Every structure is written in structure tokens, then in C-alpha cells.
Amino acid sequence: MSTARGREKAAFIILGFATLLVVLPIILTIVYIIKNGFSAISWEFITQSPRNGMRGGGIFPAIVGTIILIIGTMVFSLPLGILSAIYLVEYARDNTFTRLIKLSVVNLSGIPSIVYGLFGFTLFVLFLRLGTSILAGALTLSIMSLPVIITATKEALEAVPYSFREISFSLGATRWQTIRYCVLPYAIPGILTGTVLSLSRAAGETAPILFTVAAFYLPRLPRSVFDQVMALPYHLYVISTQVPNMPASISFATAFVLIALVFLMNLVSILLRAHYRKKKQW
Amino acid sequence: MHKRISEYVIEGCIRLSGFAVIGFVFLIFLFLLKDSLSLFGIYPVKEFLFGIHWLPISEPPKFGVIPLLLGSLYVTFGAIIICVPLGVGTAMFIAEVAPKSLKHILKSLVEILAAIPSVVLGFIGIIWLGPFLKNSFHLTTGMCGLTGSLLLAFMALPTIISISEDALAGVPKSFKEAAYGLGATRWQALWRIILPSASSGIIAGVMLGVGRVIGETMVVMMVTGNSPIIPTSILQPLRTLTATIAGEMGETVSGSDHYFALFAVGLVLFVITFVINFLAEIFLRKARR
Amino acid sequence: MVDDVIIKVVNLNSYFGPLQALKNINLEIHRNEILGIIGPANSGKTTFLRALNRLNNLNDTYSQSGEIFFEGQDISGISDSALRKKTGIIFALPQVLPVSIYNNVAYGPKVHGVTNKKTVSEIVENALKKAYLWDEVKDRLDLPAPRLSGGQQQRLCIARTLAIEPEIILYDEPCSGLDPISTAKIEDAMEQLKENYTQILVTNNTKQAARVSERCGFFLMGELVEISETTALFTHPKDQRTDDYVTGRFG
Numbered sequence: 001m002s003t004a005r006g007r008e009k010a011a012f013i014i015l016g017f018a019t020l021l022v023v024l025p026i027i028l029t030i031v032y033i034i035k036n037g038f039s040a041i042s043w044e045f046i047t048q049s050p051r052n053g054m055r056g057g058g059i060f061p062a063i064v065g066t067i068i069l070i071i072g073t074m075v076f077s078l079p080l081g082i083l084s085a086i087y088l089v090e091y092a093r094d095n096t097f098t099r100l101i102k103l104s105v106v107n108l109s110g111i112p113s114i115v116y117g118l119f120g121f122t123l124f125v126l127f128l129r130l131g132t133s134i135l136a137g138a139l140t141l142s143i144m145s146l147p148v149i150i151t152a153t154k155e156a157l158e159a160v161p162y163s164f165r166e167i168s169f170s171l172g173a174t175r176w177q178t179i180r181y182c183v184l185p186y187a188i189p190g191i192l193t194g195t196v197l198s199l200s201r202a203a204g205e206t207a208p209i210l211f212t213v214a215a216f217y218l219p220r221l222p223r224s225v226f227d228q229v230m231a232l233p234y235h236l237y238v239i240s241t242q243v244p245n246m247p248a249s250i251s252f253a254t255a256f257v258l259i260a261l262v263f264l265m266n267l268v269s270i271l272l273r274a275h276y277r278k279k280k281q282w
Numbered sequence: 283m284h285k286r287i288s289e290y291v292i293e294g295c296i297r298l299s300g301f302a303v304i305g306f307v308f309l310i311f312l313f314l315l316k317d318s319l320s321l322f323g324i325y326p327v328k329e330f331l332f333g334i335h336w337l338p339i340s341e342p343p344k345f346g347v348i349p350l351l352l353g354s355l356y357v358t359f360g361a362i363i364i365c366v367p368l369g370v371g372t373a374m375f376i377a378e379v380a381p382k383s384l385k386h387i388l389k390s391l392v393e394i395l396a397a398i399p400s401v402v403l404g405f406i407g408i409i410w411l412g413p414f415l416k417n418s419f420h421l422t423t424g425m426c427g428l429t430g431s432l433l434l435a436f437m438a439l440p441t442i443i444s445i446s447e448d449a450l451a452g453v454p455k456s457f458k459e460a461a462y463g464l465g466a467t468r469w470q471a472l473w474r475i476i477l478p479s480a481s482s483g484i485i486a487g488v489m490l491g492v493g494r495v496i497g498e499t500m501v502v503m504m505v506t507g508n509s510p511i512i513p514t515s516i517l518q519p520l521r522t523l524t525a526t527i528a529g530e531m532g533e534t535v536s537g538s539d540h541y542f543a544l545f546a547v548g549l550v551l552f553v554i555t556f557v558i559n560f561l562a563e564i565f566l567r568k569a570r571r
Numbered sequence: 572m573v574d575d576v577i578i579k580v581v582n583l584n585s586y587f588g589p590l591q592a593l594k595n596i597n598l599e600i601h602r603n604e605i606l607g608i609i610g611p612a613n614s615g616k617t618t619f620l621r622a623l624n625r626l627n628n629l630n631d632t633y634s635q636s637g638e639i640f641f642e643g644q645d646i647s648g649i650s651d652s653a654l655r656k657k658t659g660i661i662f663a664l665p666q667v668l669p670v671s672i673y674n675n676v677a678y679g680p681k682v683h684g685v686t687n688k689k690t691v692s693e694i695v696e697n698a699l700k701k702a703y704l705w706d707e708v709k710d711r712l713d714l715p716a717p718r719l720s721g722g723q724q725q726r727l728c729i730a731r732t733l734a735i736e737p738e739i740i741l742y743d744e745p746c747s748g749l750d751p752i753s754t755a756k757i758e759d760a761m762e763q764l765k766e767n768y769t770q771i772l773v774t775n776n777t778k779q780a781a782r783v784s785e786r787c788g789f790f791l792m793g794e795l796v797e798i799s800e801t802t803a804l805f806t807h808p809k810d811q812r813t814d815d816y817v818t819g820r821f822g
Binding site for chain 1: 289292293295296297298299300301302303304306307309310313314317367368369371372374375376379380388391392393394395397398399400401402403404405406408409410436439443467468469470472473490493496497498499500503504524527528531532536544545548551552555556558559560562563
Binding site: 093094163164165166167168169170171172173174177181182186 | 624626629631651652653654655656659660662666667668669678679681682683731732735
């Protein structure tokens, strides 16, 4: 028996060690960026445009650009994603076609981001003649975000007790009335959480915006949806790889701002989830 | 009670949206195919698929995809060797060994890792990991396959860990209790009973992790050195399928052979990840039963 | 004894996928009666009830053959919405929406297009009164319905059904989760409702069927074995199987 116990102890130590090897770098990475980036963060940094070939000044246009792209992505992906999920959960019958739809959702989620970039370029920028623009970039990011929103909405809808629907139908409500009054209102928390999460991922993506919207240096803010725009992830990429003699503190600060934005959105999503869990009445 | 017209409209939109997803997958495939075929009109498919030289700007240009494919495979393989044991091990730790409070913290940390944008990891590769490896191993440059593999392994961990952890946690309690009833230790129950039952789910998680790694662009573009030759060792610079597209697209003229060739590379990527995801989904279905 | 036929079921066969739940059901339901449906578990009682308001169709695998006539009209020609407005149903476990008492009852009228606030408020009050719940909740109509007791919730379910002004009320083992006092209250309500509504009561409790119903049908394994006046069914049933069930030889 003692050898079995001994083996168990050894095994658990190895597992713990593996976990440590995973967890330590995560913490160190975050600390590393915060430590080195925090010093360069200032009000000017966040509110001014870059100067001196990106080596000085601030990253304001990139921050604005990312926020614009987030909003644009939400505008396109949210309605389409929610409606698709409603179809899958409330209307679709259990047949091959439905299975095809579900398979397509899975596939969309596995397509590499650069392939989305290619697709966005050829469809939105060229074919639909939108040019490299906020519109093209947002549309590309939206298609990329669809699977996450669809999945989150689907789970939220399925979590609503079936009895609500049964009650509604038995009183003579139509399917849409049932969804609108007895299902959707209770799925909104889950949908919201999933949406914020999906948008936080879109905010950090570089590949899809490389050819569809990202501008290298655009100190003025965009005037229409057909304009290009700077974006935080692209900016970080450019200053890390293509600007010689780049002061490291600015690069770290840019990475810091990007991470802070993404983490803030994640935090909002987590807080939303906790808040609605408390308010649940069933 | 008649359905109002507005209801017909809304239900129409809902049904259309349901089909939209299929439409997008087809659209992506179609557009990639369209431009790839433009290449295959003037450049033989066989030389594309099996050619060992990727020299898009030479005269005549060569578009052999093998160096890129091997670059992707090398870097992926390197990443997998690292992240599968670490990831599955961590999943086992979280699922079976860690006390409840620690479990929560660990899962949150993994979620934090999942949230880090890939460009930030690429940045870390350039500013710290690359130079670190260069000095430690006395390499000519830190921008090589190894740097890429390490960062990619890091990136794939959340996928592997969360899917594996779900699979392990999903094993019916009765299995565990039966094992304990026969006198097994927690480790024996974990190794001999729980792990095998969760194997379908874990395999699915690994496959999805592989898919993620093969499809990753920014990290490899920033740290693997971008030299599109067949790599002889992981300590050398190499080029992946993804980095090729991202890196060279900006330099091509729309409608040129090089341009179409990049779409062909995109098509190859699409097919590879399609197959991986399809297989992973099969394993996930198996696991759910 | 009222002899006006309100529902006529002809050769009804029901299937869930390959499984046959109802075999060749033929029966007539009379206006303003309380019809009891008894039988052991899985005999098709609930399936029969739910065929009357097409609630079975919510299940993807359901199919049926045969006809059901409502006042002479084939119900397959009536929309789901209109049919379910005519036939309210009370489920076995009290199921309320997580909204206020008022809104639970007001939901039915709302989906059928009643927008005038005063009208709705009158409908709600009348329905709660007829369900013997008004006195207990009239001062707290804003209370979330899930906070009511089981018996009160079930009476709330009756009220919300009454609010859509059905002609028929279906009860699917409505008292199975309730204490005797709540059960008695519901049985009293049923007695009062007889005047204006036709009621069909599916129950596992033969004594309840004996108390409440005028006619009673015995279902066994998807078949309607026998249907007759309640006292006759219980005291001298025509079929041996009925006799075995009501005397408790199996159940």
C-alpha cells in the first residue's frame, strides 16, 4: 500500500509542477508588461497622436480606432448572431440541415484569422468596393465573431426552463410571442456576457485587419466609415517589427494599454455574469 | 388570432440568419477557390503542392508550398510536444488534485491567458524570449522556430486545458466511486479510469489546440524569422503558411500570380483547419455520449 | 344530464417516433361536463389530453392520425393559437412564469391582443376570483408568483387559463403535488366552473375521479378500454380490466 501511496504522491507532485510551469509564465508575463509599460503611461500618452515616426507622442488614434472597430463589429455580429442562435434553438428541427448549420458554426470558429483577413480583403475591400475601410474591417471581424456570439446565445436560450415556453404555447401564444416574452428576456444576461467576451477578442485581433482597415500612420481621426483607421494591435505589431530605434517603454506601454482594454472588457463580462446570477428568479 | 405581418417578417429574418452561417463558410471557400484557380491556370497544381522552393519574386517565380508547410508543421510539432503534456497535466491537476479554492484561481488564470492577444505574445517574443534563447543557446538569431514553438505552446494551453478539464470533470462520479470502492488511490483512479474515459474529449481538445497553432499568424510572423526555406532544425528561422500570407500580401499587386499564389496558400490553410475541426468535432461528439 | 357534444374524437392514433402512444381512440365529450380520465402510468392519458390542444406537436417526433372535431369543425383547420385559446390546460406541477401574480394572469389576454389596461385588470380580477385565489392575493398582485405556495400557484395556473376565456379546461393530474386542503380547494373550483366550462380531468387518483367527475374513461396501454357514468364505471364496470384497476388489483 505504501508504494501505491508513494506513487500517488510523486504523480501529484509532477502534475503540480506542470501546473506551475503553466501558471508562472502567465503571472510573469502580465507583471512584466505592467512593470515596464506603466512608467510610460500618462494622460498625454492616451490622448495624443504619435510623433517622430511613432517614437514619441501618444497612441490616441489607435485607441479610438480600436473602439470604433469594436462598435462596428458589434453592430453587425450581434443581430445576426442572436437571430441565428434563436433559429437553432427555437425553430430548427432535428435534421441533417440543422446539423449542417451547427457544423458550419464549428468550422467558422476554427478558420485561421489570416484566412478571414484574405476573405475580408477579397470580398469587402475588392468585390464590394468598400476599399480599406472601417466598414470592411468591421464586417470581417463580425464574421469572425459570429461563432462565439452564436454559441453564447444558444447556451443562454437553452438555459431558460422549457416550462416557460410550454406555458406560453398552452395559452395560445405564437412562437415569436413566446420567444419575445418568455425566453429572450431571461437569456439576455448570457447573451450580453457572450457578446462582451467576443468583442474583447475582436479588439485584440491583428490579422483580419491587416489588409482590410489598418493604417500605419493616420494622425487625424476618421471622418466616415469608408476611412481607414489605426488600431492598437496593428500599432503594436508595427512598432515592434518595423520601426528602428523604437523606445522600449512606448512599446511596453502600447502593449499595456491593449491588454488593459481587453482585460477590462473581460472583467465587465465576468461582473455581468455574477450580477445576473444573483438576480435570477428561477 | 392571426399572425401579424411583422411576425412573418421577423420569423423570415430568423430563418435566413440560420442559413447565413452555412452561407459564410461556403462564401469563404468559394472566394479562396476562385483566386486559387486563377493561379492554377498558369502554374501547375502539382508544382504548387509539392514544389520545394518558395521564391515568389525570382524570375520565373516558384510557388512551392512545401517549405511553408514544413515550417508550419515544425513549429506546430514543437509546440505540441510542450503544450500537450503541460496542458493535460494541468487539466488533471485542476480537475482532480486541486482543492476547490485553488481550482477557481487556476481556472481564472487560464482564462486570463486565453485573453492575451497574440500580438502581445509576439511582442514578448521579440523583446525578451528571442534574445533570451539567443544568449542561452548561442544562436545567430533568437528569431527561430523554437521561439515560435514556445510561444505557440503557451497560446494553445487554454484551449487544451479547458477542454480536457471539462472532459475529466464530465466523467460520471460512479466510475470514481467504483474505483475507490475497490481500494484504488486517487492517483490510480485518475490514471486508470478517469483519464481513459475522458480520452475522447482530451483528444478533441488537443486537436483544437493544434488547429489553433497552425492557424496562428502574428506570433509566428513576429518571431520565427521569416525565411521560407525548408528548415533543418528548430533553431533556425523558418516561415509558416500563415506568416507567408500576412507578410507578402502587402507587397503583391492585386491580380498578379504572386497574389493568387497567396490565396492558394490560404486555401491550403482553410482545408487543413477544416479537416482538423471536423475530426475534433467527431471526437467531441463521441465524448458527449 | 347534458347531452350536447362539444368534442368528438374519431379513430385517434398517436405516435412518438415509432412508439404508439394512443390506439384508435373514439369518444365524445359533452358540454359542461367533468370528464374523468383514469388509468395507470404510461397509458396515454396525458398524450390524449395534449392531443386536444395540439401541445404534443411541440415534440419533433410526434405524429397522429384520425380526427378531432370541435363543435363539428375539424380542429386541423384551426390555427394552433386559436385552438389553444379555446382549450386551457393545467399541468401536473404548478408552473408559473417568474413575473408578478398580475402579469402571470395578464399574459394570456396580452398575447391575444387585449391592450386596454382597464379591461385587462378586470379580466385578471375575475379570473382570480373564479379560481378562488383573489381574496388571498388581492393586496399583493405585484408579488413574484414563484413565492406563492404550491396550492396557490396551481390556482394561479387555473386563473391564467380562465383569463383567456377558454371553452374547455384540461387538467393533467393537477393535484399530484398538493396537500389535501389545496386539493379540496381546487376540486371546489372545478365544481363551480362546471356552469360555464367543459372540463376534462386526467388523474391517477381514482378516488378523486369518483368525487369530481360525472363520466369517466379508463385508459390502459394507449387504448380507451371503457367509458361510462362514473358510478357505473366504479361499481359495475363492463370490462374485466377496468374492474381490476378500480379495485386496486393493479395500478
